Amino acid sequence: MSPDLISLVTSASMALITLLSGCLIAATPWLTRGREAFAVSVPETAQADPRIRRMRRAYLACTLAVSAASAVAALALWSANPLAMAAIVCAPVAAGFLLMLVFRARVMAIKRSEGWGTRSARLSTVAGAAEANAPRPLPLAWNLLYLPVVLATLALSLALYPAMPDPVPVHFDAAGVADSYMAKGWQVIAMPIAVQAFMALCLTASHWQILRSRRPSSPEHPVASAIAYGMFARAQSATLLVTGIVITVTIAIMPLAFAGVVTSDQSLVALIVIIIAAILPNLAVSLVYGQAGSRLLRRMTASSELGFDDDESWRLGLFYVNREDPSVVVPRRFGVGWAMNWGNPKSWGLVALFVAAIAVFAVLVEVLFR
């Protein structure tokens, strides 16, 4: 494959990833819980309000436009200016955030004028038999599946070691030409393993956070929402595991590329195809289930009451700060997934630990493998 074609394939893949993630952001207003609109607590019947429906469509149109423009720009700029490209990839996220803030202000104004607020707080959770009916995320033990992957990669590296040239080409530029080499030694075998192990640890930590999350329940539909959330959490934990294993397995391409069993352009194309395939299941789960399983409940009769209003705890619609709440991990308000409770010191501790672990790993890789 010619270097130009490889460049084109790489740019096209980055553009596609930008477009797909932008589409998910654009779809967010349809994925939020029925009792929330643009990060504001509202009665479920408010979702049918024509003003809010218009806002959803406007959000979709604007975010899709920004995503399409960013994808085209990524296609044009990838090889030429990686830094500019990194900024462009963030454009749909930034646009989505700013638009959410704008519409959030409008929904709050409508909420005040319509008097949708509530002074009381009616909370709900399920316990006993109903709790047993709600599915749970996959147990942490499933992450042991990473172990055979790492061991198999180690075996592969050891088997291919004699066939590797000296020095070993370890990095390829966007055109598929080797631009960095490493002397043959134990580092060449250890590097892919170290990357796999660290990635497995990070993904296990994410899985743990899903398990530790508060299990939300809408007091308007307590049991149904608890079951829907359970199904959502289970699906997300399963996709996280599958995506993680797929990506960790692809790291085995490294020793294959070192030994020349696969050419650099073959490995590049394979890598990109596999990464996109890893993104698609996550997209599918988000679109089918909705945040906290909300799309599973869309046929239920909408409630006209608002059980509780926690607008105060959500700063800028995104950041949950509540010192009273012992939860460390809570489901996101506007978006699919989970967020930290920044009012809980444990969250800060966990984030600091995570940042430190990444820093230590980066330093270790630099020191040991260069």
Add this chain to the structure above:
Amino acid sequence: MRSLAEDLGINLHTVNKAYATLRDEGYVIMLGRRGAYVADAPANPAAGMDESALEAALTKLATEFKASGGTRHAFLAAAKRAAQDLD
């Protein structure tokens, strides 16, 4: 208990106080590590309604009945019918 506090998003102390109140009133039995169980009947007979509580409730009803235009005679007759189960 912590998962209950987390799921509801309220302070652990609030949950503890709620459990303590239910235990004091005799609705719930706490078995340490094994958890809390709902009691079959109030364990403490004094946890139910005593005479002073009854009088307070009746005073409230009498005031409401008077505001709605009721007479003492009608109130006492209704009370007599309601008390048919008491021995």
